Amino acid sequence: MAGGGSAIRGSRVGAGPMGEAERGDTAPRQRVVYFCSQRHQSEITFAVEATVPESWDCPRCGLPASLDSDNPPPPPKIEPYKTHLAYVKERRSDKEAAEILEEALKSLRDRRKRGEIIF
Numbered sequence: 001m002a003g004g005g006s007a008i009r010g011s012r013v014g015a016g017p018m019g020e021a022e023r024g025d026t027a028p029r030q031r032v033v034y035f036c037s038q039r040h041q042s043e044i045t046f047a048v049e050a051t052v053p054e055s056w057d058c059p060r061c062g063l064p065a066s067l068d069s070d071n072p073p074p075p076p077k078i079e080p081y082k083t084h085l086a087y088v089k090e091r092r093s094d095k096e097a098a099e100i101l102e103e104a105l106k107s108l109r110d111r112r113k114r115g116e117i118i119f
Contacts, residue, residue: 034058034065035072 028048036058064073
């Protein structure tokens, strides 16, 4: 016999089927359907006594989904990445930036005149 293995692999000798007799009875469940803006329907199973959330992330596309098939939630608005400079420009005008730059340059020039080493 080539291969010389057991027909049942990954099981120990004497192991029987695992069923409700060994694990106990399963909790009563309910199936809830969620709908996303891509028209995906996701059926999620919850315990009967569990509180069903109003929204759920769609397992297919990741967009938010709700219980209302006629009005699924819109996709979230994705803000573009802003650089540090973009945030600074929101807080300061060009005139303020020029004043701050001039003040910093004056401070550097004064330190050079006093002989401080500047790297």
